[in-house]
Amino acid sequence: MAKSLRMFNFLNMKVGALYEVIITSIDDRGRPHAAPMGVRIVGDSAFLMKSYGETRTLSNLKALGRGVLNVVDEVEPFFYCIFEQSKLSFDWSTELPVLRGAVAWSPFNLLEASKKGDYYEVSCSITSVHVKRGKPKPLCRAESSLLESLIHYTRLRYYEDLGLKEEVSKLKSLILQHLDIVERTGWPRLKSLAKKLKKKLH
Ligand SMILES: Cc1cc2nc3c(=O)[nH]c(=O)nc-3n(C[C@H](O)[C@H](O)[C@H](O)COP(=O)(O)O)c2cc1C
Structure with missing residues (x-):
């Protein structure tokens, strides 16, 4: 586990860029939920998401205040999230669901969600970085x-x-x-x- 002022360096994510990741969260019945989301890196630990409408991800994050940013380096998990959720599995070794198959992951806190026209701007901050294997290659x-x-x-x-x-x-x-x-x-x-x-x- 890495903790530093520039935590996104460990995820190999550059400030300003938008990366496609999988956000995992917990619903009101304690079940894991996974959704592909674009995250824009805006600081050493801060990122922004746009939620188009009240997505399940957004309501889960609002309810619990926390989620997991999963870095995957293959496109298949995005397909499974949308069409074949049964193919996804989660690691519960912490109190949050981590996507099995993620090459790296970061738990994060929700800071703010504000409505901006046709989407919600969701502001978050990662609290630590966990790299499972090699140097992560996030998808951009x-x-x-x-x-x-x-x-x-x-x-x-x-x-x-x-x-x-x-x-x-x-x-x-x-x-x-x-x-x-x-x-x-x-x-x-x-x-x-x-x-x-x-x-x-x-
Ligand atoms: C690669 C990829 C990136 C996506 N990025 C976003 C996004 O940034 N914001 C968003 O609201 N939906 C995005 N979506 C769509 C959501 O993942 C999808 O609509 C999802 O079912 C809605 O989230 P929910 O399951 O939490 O309700 C993306 C889909 C894909 C495949």
């Missing part, structure tokens, strides 16, 4: 989107040379969509690379 959509935009960019010249204007314009809009994801979810270095790529489109 900015990485796959930057990769996608690079792949599409390298195909642009090919279609331009063939004079396929419709394909060129489709590719450009696809690239812009991916760059937008980098802008919304990436950390500063990735965002600056995305800006460079965007300039090359004109």
Whole structure:
């Protein structure tokens, strides 16, 4: 277990970026609940979530004041959360449910949940970090989107040379969509690379 001023370093999470994690919580009957959520790192131990409506996660967190941020490095658990909850299992070695299969996890406290238009902004603070194996590789959509935009960019010249204007314009809009994801979810270095790529489109 690590406790330090910069706890998110141990989870390999960078300030400013949005990571896809699985939040586990306990419902009013004591049952574990797991839901994929995007968490934006905003400080050494602070993160923000957006809850679109009164999700079960939000009501559980409001009731108990605590939950667990589970870092997974595979996409399958997200699928199971949405479609096949029976495939998920939990470790109850602490008083909170930890997702089995998580590569790292952090218990957190709910600080505040405030309504902002169509979502609740949920402000939380992790209290410790537990790394099960290796260096965690949390999932951030900015990485796959930057990769996608690079792949599409390298195909642009090919279609331009063939004079396929419709394909060129489709590719450009696809690239812009991916760059937008980098802008919304990436950390500063990735965002600056995305800006460079965007300039090359004109
Ligand atoms: C990768 C991924 C990220 C998600 N991020 C969020 C999120 O940030 N906020 C949110 O309200 N729902 C998000 N969702 C949808 C919720 O996980 C899903 O609607 C869930 O069933 C609602 O939460 P609940 O089960 O706690 O009610 C996400 C889904 C996926 C697959």
